[in-house]
Amino acid sequence: MQRFFVSPGAFQGTQVVLRGDVAHQISAVLRMRAGDTIVVLDDSGWEFEVRLTQVGRTEASGEILERRPASAEPRIRLTLFQSLLKRDNLEWVLQKCTEIGVAAFVPVISQRTIVSHPQGVSGSKIQRWRRIVVEAAEQSRRGRLPVVHPVVRFEQAVAGMGGFDLSLIPWEEEKDAGLRATLAAAKEEQRGPVSVALFVGPEGGFAGDEVALAKAHGARPVTLGPRILRAETAAVVAVSLILYECGELE
Secondary structure (H helix, E strand, O other), X not given: OOEEEOOHHHEEOOEEEEEHHHHHHXXXXXXXXXXXXXXXXXXXXXXXXXXXXXXXXXXXXXXXEEEEEOOOOOOXXXXXXXXXXXXXXXHHHHHHHHHHOOOEEEEEEOOOOOOOOHHHOOHHHHHHHHHHHHHHHHHOOOOOOOEEOOOEEHHHHHHOHHHOOEEEEEOOOXXXXXXXXXXXXXXXXXXXXXXXXXXXXXXXXXXXXXXXXXXXXXXXXEEOOOOOOOHHHHHHHHHHHHHHHOOOOO
């Protein structure tokens, strides 16, 4: 069944009213009709099976058949602090990491990013990133929408790591601390992390003093193995490994 995230205001008792882009997609793109069944989500962790009763070009409506918990949300809240990449690469990371299970994204300006100031990222670009996340969340049966936060500088990002159970920063110069061993040690220390911050660098990687600053704030540098990965590859690999080791991709 097709899945759509909507605002809580779309729910009216046992009815759901769908407008805007969702109504357009239902009527003009998918060419659905009254009697067809969809799944509607309100970003609260619940999903609603809905039978369409009316389909128009600008508005569709339906009746709720069933309300049930969404089953695809990871228990681990993984926030990806991704340094800005070239447009297509960053959008690919947002899409794929949403599918895998990232809970939130923080776009970061670091020393080697092309953009040097948060004002260099327009509001329309952030809105595009959020649309990409919505589409990926619907496709991958997520029960909640990953949050796309405003762009921050690296220094601001690492200063806020105190709110996480574990903070990791993959770095090509780290030779000893593997991701699996670091996660295993964290589990022993606190019976498993509930929230994880993952920092991934730009195309040129993190500078040494950035890694030192992250360590000073509690981040743990880790290696992803002997091969040097592209930034977008490193993000997807690290996210996948973390969620797998935490039992979320079994």
